[in-house]
Amino acid sequence: MDNINAELWLMVVTLFASVFTNNILLTTFLGMCSFVSVSREVKTAAGLGAAVVFVMTLTTVLNWLAYYYILVPLHLEFFRFILFIIIIAAFVQFVEMVIDRYSPKLYMALGIFLPLITVNCAILGAALFMVIRQYSFIVTIGYGFGAGLGWMMAILAMAGIRQRLTEARVPRGLRGPGITLIIAGMMALAFVGFTGVLK
Template sequence: MPTAGNFSSEIWLAVVTCFAAVFTQNILLSYFLGMCSFVSVSKEVKTAAGLGLAVVVVITATSILNWMAYWWVLVPLGLEFYRFILFIIIIAAFVQLLEMVIDRYSPALYLALGIFLPLITVNCAVLGSVLWMVIRNYSFVVSVGFGLGSGLGWMMAIVAMAGIRQRLDESKIPAGLRGPGITLIIAGIMALAFIGFTGVLQ
């Protein structure tokens, strides 16, 4: 089971990993994960922020759950190859549970987030960050930081994109480039800007 030594150094490593996941290795802009909903749900800042928030919660929580399931159950049993099935079941079950809990206790929040929750199960950013976490052998605390950072990074990218796209509504864009085409070009320019963060962390 991966550990990073004493507790304070682990916390520091988690903070650094979180920062890296938001800026230098943004899950969307450098790993292209979560593109489908990024292209289709980035038309309005409000909905983008709602979906982003839901993704932050789901990635952070499923990182914790899947870390425990992987290192405490699958690895001791030698069943690592079952991880894809286990991860996707845990993610689907967690999303379903979250949907029921929110519906029960906060109808207002359910109205704001409810429609996005089913979409999140098939959002590659969730499964992707869980798989990265396992491949990179992150310790528990670092995994929490990584999950949080991945979620925040994705949320930031989709909110920024929605803001830009709202402004684009009135501009004249070639017919073939309208919609997804221009979104991808903007995403490319954003990714270019984020390359500027490379080297901030060693």
């Protein structure tokens, strides 16, 4: 019983750590491509963010199961890149079909973002970090959810800032991706302030 309590506590800590101190976007630079290109409006950013949270939580869990119950017993660990990519692609495809069938409204909101997610490095990155850091199953759930949440938070904040920037006079060479990266740098700077809050 104590063991499970400790695990749950570790899960909560990992969740907060992956949102604040180890934000997957601002400290490990994963998912930058869609972060730069889809952060023009808060509404689309929220849609993509929600889709990432959903897909990331479930695929890290699925990948954990596949890695420890299929690859490790067979000593095929080096095969994990292919397996993870296939699981992510298949899962996204599956979710797309289910949502389309049962909730056309949700499909309208999330549908266009789902295919984008397959190539989002953050999803594969989360799965690889999960393997490298040797998380247990319960901690993995917290990690997947937290990493997704952290990514969503970052893109929402960025979209909010960029909406206000439309009227600003930005130097010509810096317009578009340049200024986005500078803002991301400042956000990362703010997040550095969280370092040391959690171990």
